Amino acid sequence: MLTSVQPRPDVLGPRASLTAFQKGELFTLSRDEQKPVHALPLRQRLPAKAWDTHMHVVEPHRFPVDASAVYQPSTHTIEEALAFESSLGIENIVLVQPSIYGYDNSCLLEALRRIGPSRGRGVVVIDPMNIDTQTLSRWHSLGVRGVRVNLRSVGKVMDQDELAQTLLQHAEIVRPFGWAIQVYVPLEMIPLLEPIVPQLGVKLCIDHFGGPDLLSTNWTDGASFDPYSLPGFSSLVSLLRAGNTYVKISAPYRLSKDHEMRDIEMMARELLREAPNRVLFATDWPHTRFWGTDIAPFTELCLRVCGNDPVLTERVFRRNAEELLDAQTMD
Helix, strand or coil: CCCCCCCCCCCCCHHHHCCCCCCCCCEEECCCCCCEEECCCHHHCCCCCCEEEEECCECCCCCCCCCCCCCCCCCECHHHHHHHHHHHCCCEEEEECCHHHCCCCHHHHHHHHHHCCCCEEEEECCCCCCCCHHHHHHHHHHCEEEEEEECHHHCCCCCHHHHHHHHHHHHHHHHHHCCEEEEECCHHHHHHHCCCHHHHCCCEEECHHHCCCCCCCCCCCCCCCCHHHCCCHHHHHHHHHHCCEEEEECCHHHCCCCCCCHHHHHHHHHHHHHCHHHEEECCCCCCCCCCCCCCHHHHHHHHHHCCCCHHHHHHHHHHHHHHHCCCCCCC
């Protein structure tokens, strides 16, 4: 088992986190002198050929949702997705199978066909007992580069043996194609992954900051937050440092009730400090069950925690995604 890292005594408190890494950035202060107002629009500050590594298309009238779906979505097409990404200055996307479609990847695959593998990748959901090599090969040619195991969205919990069996089954299937396994589990389940990941022989990607539950964090003046106080966070960091695991910084609205995202920011800073080559930016568009969310403040936060470091910014918004998903683009 990997050795878990220990909590750091110098994790930033909320007030410090709001001002760190601002030196040298191009901004003017707003009237309340708390948040930077940049001279350039957001879409001009992201790296060229940036990736959104986690978003969905849903068209329930054309592609009915699974009978076990835990919510009923509204329609969000690939055209709407591309318009949204363009507003942020993002050129490339990763389409991820949402829980509501179960094993039916038809909606995702049609969208992937329409954008092509030059600017798109897909992460599908499979039944390991009912999939064949020909289907996987066909999907690979479209740009599929991963399979998803989603427990948290449907409230499913596994013990270590069941989780190991599930992930090893998936790994055996996707290993010949060089695909990754993407998991969405509660943060407290991350320690179960430590002895499993070295056995997989494939890359692993963990959704949404590792799935912490920050809703009970009570922010008051002078409050501080230590990410290592969260059960599972040290295991997440250990996995990232070991080199074959990635994490998406995404979907803060699913995890925290702090509108200033101070807890989210502190987690992001620590993940980047420990494993800058293993952190991926994602919008989680269209923010299922949180329809209408404005993702610009979170995108600004992700730029801010990268500081004035163009290499780190390029890593988080582009290069790490290219390495994980076999998507190297031409400069």
